Amino acid sequence: MLRGLRVNTVGLLIALAVAFPLYWMVLSALKPRTALEAGDPTPFTLSPTLDSFRRVLLVEDFGRYLLNSATVAAAVVVFSTLCAFLAAVALTRYRFRSRVTLLVMVLIAQMVPVEALTIPLFFLMRGIGQTVPQLGLNHLGSLMLVHTAFAIPLAIWMLRGFVAAVPRELEEAARLDGAGSLTFVWRVLFPLVAPGVVATSIFSFIMTWNDFLFATTFIISAQEKQTLPVVLLSFFRPDQNDWGAIMAGSVLMTVPVLVFFLFVQRRLASGLGGAVKG
Secondary structure, eight states: OHHHHHHHHHHHHHHHHHHHHHHHHHHHHHSOHHHHHTTOOOSSOSSOOOHHHHHHHTSTTHHHHHHHHHHHHHHHHHHHHHHHHHHHHHHHHOOOTTHHHHHHHHHHHHHSOHHHHHHHHHHHHHHHHHHOGGGSTTSHHHHHHHHHHHHHHHHHHHHHHHHHHSOHHHHHHHHHTTOOHHHIIIIIIHHHTHHHHHHHHHHHHHHHHTOOHHHHHHOSSOGGGOOGGGGGGGGOOSSOOOHHHHHHHHHHHHHHHHHHHHHHHHHHHHHHHHHHHO
């Protein structure tokens, strides 16, 4: 019993340490602007205000930035999850030449730092844009393409465990019932690995939604194509930063991720467990 109490205490302390920056972010967003400019360190406020949120929401084309972020994130989640699922099926259920080599290449692709690839990707997107303008610089297609490419390796490794956990006897039974390969994959295998699909999709969503580096690198002059994280740049000023608006913008960016997480939390927990087992 004493051991359980210690474990719970440690877990509570870790949870408080993780939650404190989020609390301070919300608190700073609700504090009056004068208190923030004065550097008030009080961990609470007796006069909360929504002025910081109002300044963020009144940014020109805020709705367009929000729609751009949602469009890119949704496209990346759909395409990366679909491609990763099919790749996981191929790498797990079928035997072919260079299969192990391909798995190693997928793993290596995960290890490369994003920052090291930013400049080469810039020139690559510029070259692609000369052939397919919708996938080049200053288009949302460039963000969708790059984020999908970065999301697929992790998704493959996560889904691989789920696909491998499905007994082959189930596939044989489905074939005896007259189900072909595609029928088995979409009607039998896909529902069984749904928890893994949810787990990988939320990681892809968070990575894309919070992206700042690629958004500022690939969207150079087309202001109407920018995503929501870039809005925060407008509140960083040479003379004095508007920390209230910066924190309010961060809160607004966190809300969709939190809603998405709460919506899929049950499947996410089982999905992460399955990924560890695989």
